[in-house]
Amino acid sequence: MNNLYLPHLATIEDIYEEAPDVRSFRLVFKDERLRDTFDFKAGQFALYSAFGLGESTFCIASPPTRKGYVQCTFRRTGRVTGGLAEMSIGDVIGFRGPYGNHFPVDDWKGRNMVFIAGGIGLPPVRSLIWNVLDRREDFGNITIVYGARTAADLVYKNELKHWAGMGDVRVVETVDPGGETPDWKGKIGFVPTVLEEAAPSSKDAVAVTCGPPIMIKFVINALGKLGFADGSIYTTLENRMKCGIGKCGRCNVGDIYICKEGPVYTAAEVKRMYNDF
Amino acid sequence: MADKFLKRENLGRLIDSVRNGGARFVAPAIDARQAVYRAISGADEVTWDYILPRNSFKDYLFPQTEVVAEYSIGEGGVEIRGRELSPKDTVVFGSRPCEAASLASLRSVFTWDSVDEFYTAREDKTTVVTVACTNGDEACFCTTVGLSPESVAGSDVMLRETADGDFSVTAITGRGRGFLSAHSAAFEDSGSGSAQKPLFVPEKIEGVDISRIKERLARKEHYDDPVWAGLTRKCIGCGACTFVCPTCHCFDIIDEGTAFEGERRKNWDACQFDSFTLHASGHNPRDAQFKRWRNRFMCKFNFYPNKFNSRGCVGCGRCIRVCPVRLDITEVMEEMSR
Amino acid sequence: MENAVREKAKGLLTSGEVKVVIGWGWNRNGTRTTPVFITRPEDAGRLVWNPLCVNNLSVYLTRKFKDIQALGRPAIVAKGCDIKNIAVLVSEAQVKREDVYIIGVTCDGVVYRQELWKGELTPNIMPTKCHNCDVRNPHIADCVIGDRSGFVPPEAPAGMVFDRIKALDAKESAQRWEFWIKEFSRCVKCYACRQVCSLCYCERCITEKNMPQWIETSAHPRGNLSWNLTRAMHLAGRCTFCGECERACPVNIPLNLVNQKLITVVKDAFDYRSGYDASAHPPMIVFSPEDKENFIK
Ligand SMILES: Cc1cc2nc3c(=O)[nH]c(=O)nc-3n(C[C@H](O)[C@H](O)[C@H](O)COP(=O)(O)OP(=O)(O)OC[C@H]3O[C@@H](n4cnc5c(N)ncnc54)[C@H](O)[C@@H]3O)c2cc1C
Ligand code: SF4
Ligand code: SF4
Ligand code: SF4
Numbered sequence: 001m002n003n004l005y006l007p008h009l010a011t012i013e014d015i016y017e018e019a020p021d022v023r024s025f026r027l028v029f030k031d032e033r034l035r036d037t038f039d040f041k042a043g044q045f046a047l048y049s050a051f052g053l054g055e056s057t058f059c060i061a062s063p064p065t066r067k068g069y070v071q072c073t074f075r076r077t078g079r080v081t082g083g084l085a086e087m088s089i090g091d092v093i094g095f096r097g098p099y100g101n102h103f104p105v106d107d108w109k110g111r112n113m114v115f116i117a118g119g120i121g122l123p124p125v126r127s128l129i130w131n132v133l134d135r136r137e138d139f140g141n142i143t144i145v146y147g148a149r150t151a152a153d154l155v156y157k158n159e160l161k162h163w164a165g166m167g168d169v170r171v172v173e174t175v176d177p178g179g180e181t182p183d184w185k186g187k188i189g190f191v192p193t194v195l196e197e198a199a200p201s202s203k204d205a206v207a208v209t210c211g212p213p214i215m216i217k218f219v220i221n222a223l224g225k226l227g228f229a230d231g232s233i234y235t236t237l238e239n240r241m242k243c244g245i246g247k248c249g250r251c252n253v254g255d256i257y258i259c260k261e262g263p264v265y266t267a268a269e270v271k272r273m274y275n276d277f
Numbered sequence: 278m279a280d281k282f283l284k285r286e287n288l289g290r291l292i293d294s295v296r297n298g299g300a301r302f303v304a305p306a307i308d309a310r311q312a313v314y315r316a317i318s319g320a321d322e323v324t325w326d327y328i329l330p331r332n333s334f335k336d337y338l339f340p341q342t343e344v345v346a347e348y349s350i351g352e353g354g355v356e357i358r359g360r361e362l363s364p365k366d367t368v369v370f371g372s373r374p375c376e377a378a379s380l381a382s383l384r385s386v387f388t389w390d391s392v393d394e395f396y397t398a399r400e401d402k403t404t405v406v407t408v409a410c411t412n413g414d415e416a417c418f419c420t421t422v423g424l425s426p427e428s429v430a431g432s433d434v435m436l437r438e439t440a441d442g443d444f445s446v447t448a449i450t451g452r453g454r455g456f457l458s459a460h461s462a463a464f465e466d467s468g469s470g471s472a473q474k475p476l477f478v479p480e481k482i483e484g485v486d487i488s489r490i491k492e493r494l495a496r497k498e499h500y501d502d503p504v505w506a507g508l509t510r511k512c513i514g515c516g517a518c519t520f521v522c523p524t525c526h527c528f529d530i531i532d533e534g535t536a537f538e539g540e541r542r543k544n545w546d547a548c549q550f551d552s553f554t555l556h557a558s559g560h561n562p563r564d565a566q567f568k569r570w571r572n573r574f575m576c577k578f579n580f581y582p583n584k585f586n587s588r589g590c591v592g593c594g595r596c597i598r599v600c601p602v603r604l605d606i607t608e609v610m611e612e613m614s615r
Numbered sequence: 616m617e618n619a620v621r622e623k624a625k626g627l628l629t630s631g632e633v634k635v636v637i638g639w640g641w642n643r644n645g646t647r648t649t650p651v652f653i654t655r656p657e658d659a660g661r662l663v664w665n666p667l668c669v670n671n672l673s674v675y676l677t678r679k680f681k682d683i684q685a686l687g688r689p690a691i692v693a694k695g696c697d698i699k700n701i702a703v704l705v706s707e708a709q710v711k712r713e714d715v716y717i718i719g720v721t722c723d724g725v726v727y728r729q730e731l732w733k734g735e736l737t738p739n740i741m742p743t744k745c746h747n748c749d750v751r752n753p754h755i756a757d758c759v760i761g762d763r764s765g766f767v768p769p770e771a772p773a774g775m776v777f778d779r780i781k782a783l784d785a786k787e788s789a790q791r792w793e794f795w796i797k798e799f800s801r802c803v804k805c806y807a808c809r810q811v812c813s814l815c816y817c818e819r820c821i822t823e824k825n826m827p828q829w830i831e832t833s834a835h836p837r838g839n840l841s842w843n844l845t846r847a848m849h850l851a852g853r854c855t856f857c858g859e860c861e862r863a864c865p866v867n868i869p870l871n872l873v874n875q876k877l878i879t880v881v882k883d884a885f886d887y888r889s890g891y892d893a894s895a896h897p898p899m900i901v902f903s904p905e906d907k908e909n910f911i912k
């Protein structure tokens with residue numbers, strides 16, 4: 001019987017502390033064949049389970065261009081994430097996926113890329129950033145604008161440094177006013193404002209933004225001011241999900257099932273949706 | 278023309294024949310002063326005195342709670358085993374035409390894009406024997422949603438009661454024909470010749486226009502129409518309506534057990550519950566009861582027809598009968614037809 | 616009497632003393648009553664009062680109904696038994712007495728379930744609460760509408776619920792357990808009992824707390840038992856026997872038996888009956904040197 005709800009088993013190969021209450025797992029499938037064949041695209045998500053506690057939805061934060069493992073980054077918020085946070089290297093969790101649509105990376109060949117993320121919104125964008133960097137010659141200028149409430153809350157601190165040091169990537173980091181430390185070198189201000197100041201050109205450019213709903217709203221406005229058309233702005237909608245495969249009836253916005261037709265949408269598509277997210 | 282006839286007193290023979298063949302016989306029986314679908318073992322358990330059983334027979338295709346996998350964590354590491362389903366052949370006897378029509382709806386959800394075999398494996402083994410309605414109540418409104426007591430959609434076999442209390446029997450599907458021949462000993466080739474008992478045909482509700490409803494729901498602006506809050510203010514947000522509804526399909530996936538072993542279950546859930554769409558952050562896209570009720574209504578008259586190309590509401594009226602505050606979906610339909 | 620209710624509602628709305636009147640009205644076909652929320656004086660004619668007015672509307676005074684609160688100060692049409700719940704809400708600081716205008720209606724009883732109505736109120740279709748009612752003349756109200764009832768409740772409580780409790784009490788505990796396991800096994804976890812109950816006002820019910828998972832959410836016998844027993848315990852000493860949970864239960868679980876049994880236990884142990892005094896505090900949350908329980912002292 002083909003059981004849609006049966007997860008794969010994956011071993012936690014490494015754990016990275018990203019920020020207070022936020023950590024990443026590097027996962028390898030127990031099934032060796034699956035390690036080689038598992039394929040996904042940037043923007044897709046999966047259901048990760050702590051057995052006995054349940055399943056939680058996280059995006060796949062590693063890029064599809066890196067094979068043999070998947071990474072996820074999660075914030076401890078409740079029952080399942082609490083259980084996952086207690087786990088150690090070598091422990092085994094469940095993994096169902098990949099699910100959902102993806103960023104149309106291939107359509108963006110030759111374009112300039114602008115990535116804007118807030119807080120725990122960086123993981124899905126990270127997959128995409130590495131995906132683009134691994135095919136650097138296919139893309140033009142790359143700008144990353146990333147902010148969090150405080151300097152401590154920034155995730156992937158080392159990678160941000162790495163990207164900034166690459167020479168051909170512009171990284172703008174910011175923290176909300178009051179969130180800076182004495183040695184903070186980045187900007188101070190909310191992501192949408194900092195984005196406007198950084199003013200990446202909208203010419204031949206695609207913008208991708210993830211973060212809290214309220215941030216996304218203002219980022220889309222700011223991008224509009226910078227001349228980005230709604231069709232060139234991409235984001236992800238993170239409604240609550242259970243099945244991830246269009247059966248459980250939980251993630252819908254009007255008649256759109258986010259788990260199947262999403263989570264990736266253009267701003268133009270989001271604006272056409274029912275006011276239900 | 279009827280294919281066969283069934284004498285009322287021969288129901289027992291039919292039940293025996295079905296059960297001897299290893300199948301389960303589900304029919305309305307009285308439990309706690311209500312008619313409910315139950316697996317029964319003899320004709321004396323079956324009740325004829327019902328309009329619609331309290332529960333929908335979806336209980337037998339999509340159970341309220343079911344194990345989909347089992348896990349164990351021990352010396353040898355973590356093990357997860359999917360539940361293998363080998364459902365019994367099941368005969369649902371005494372369905373009504375409205376309810377039978379809902380099968381296509383459930384199937385459309387459980388098979389679009391990917392196939393949930395926990396549903397299809399059971400449905401594929403189910404024979405639906407419908408008895409056309411000769412009585413009803415004011416909550417019945419099949420005719421308003423384009424069905425009638427004569428609708429055959431979803432039924433494998435249709436029974437029509439005759440004036441002297443027996444039934445003329447018509448096979449609708451191949452499975453139905455197979456059923457009649459497999460249990461031919463229970464049926465007669467010719468009937469008493471007495472006339473058919475008149476059917477109960479609910480009057481079409483005048484103010485309701487399904488195509489107008491669809492049109493109105495398709496317009497995004499209706500979401501913010503203040504009429505919703507007023508129409509559904511009395512809703513107390515229980516799940517009674519969704520749990521008795523033959524087309525409601527929402528579920529939750531949960532783990533139950535210890536750190537060593539346990540099971541993963543698929544449990545009915547209801548869009549009427551306030552935590553249904555609550556995010557971990559505290560944000561809730563449907564943070565008021567009217568938004569949740571609007572979703573249920575949208576599901577019936579917009580999502581099902583648009584997305585799954587099937588019927589969201591079959592007019593069985595169960596949600597009306599069961600609602601503790603008598604929130605009548607047809608009154609909302611009427612308002613939404615304006 | 617119905618007209619007097621309408622006039623009162625109209626007056627209150629016209630003067631602006633209240634912004635909404637919560638009462639009963641007819642459904643479209645005029646066959647069943649249903650809660651209505653009257654906000655305009657000209658709609659007061661929709662209000663009705665008759666033996667089909669079973670709903671205990673006090674649930675709409677609780678915090679769950681934010682959009683009703685947003686309408687402004689409410690008046691509520693209430694039977695004596697409904698007022699008991701309001702009294703508990705006031706005593707538990709859920710509602711301020713002065714924040715609600717109570718239009719009390721004198722009452723000769725209602726039907727147990729609206730489906731039973733055949734045009735006449737006969738004792739056999741009335742719930743046990745009505746047979747023993749000592750609040751047919753509302754005990755707490757801002758105005759009372761209707762002729763005084765001369766009904767005197769029987770000395771010893773009578774009615775189906777008491778008969779069935781007696782029968783159950785006479786059984787062995789193993790049999791009683793079996794009875795309840797069977798009854799609760801039908802539960803579908805629709806939570807209609809909780810949602811319809813004005814005293815189940817927790818904004819986060821224990822069933823929704825998952826850290827840890829106190830009550831298994833599955834509707835299997837184990838999960839049902841823990842749900843039904845927990846709910847009963849949370850209402851001990853508070854439940855007024857209004858019967859709404861049993862009426863709402865789609866699978867006919869005799870919740871009134873649980874409720875009345877607990878009421879009797881609390882009465883015997885603490886000499887307390889909830890719903891009569893808005894300034895009293897439920898015995899399960901106060902300590903008093905007069906408590907009969909020795910273990911407390
Ligand atoms: C497409 C998508 C991608 C996501 N990506 C990430 C990510 O990369 N990193 C991250 O930290 N978080 C992500 N989230 C949010 C994350 O799923 C929730 O924070 C998490 O499920 C909370 O689980 P919990 O059991 O610890 O919380 P509890 O509050 O105990 O939740 C109980 C149940 O509710 C569900 N739930 C609660 N909130 C949400 C929510 N917002 N979305 C979905 N299910 C929810 C959980 O699945 C769980 O079964 C994503 C959500 C979606 C829909
Ligand atoms: S919405 Fe109500 S009337 Fe329609 S199918 Fe469901 S229960 Fe029946
Ligand atoms: S419509 Fe009725 S049955 Fe459905 S959730 Fe609301 S109160 Fe409950
Ligand atoms: S308990 Fe008393 S007040 Fe309540 S409905 Fe019965 S008779 Fe009326």
Ligand code: SF4
Binds near residue numbers: 801804807863866867
């Ligand atoms: S109303 Fe009845 S079926 Fe529903 S949760 Fe309560 S006891 Fe269970």
Ligand code: FES
Binds near residue numbers: 243244252
């Ligand atoms: S998550 Fe179940 S339908 Fe989308």
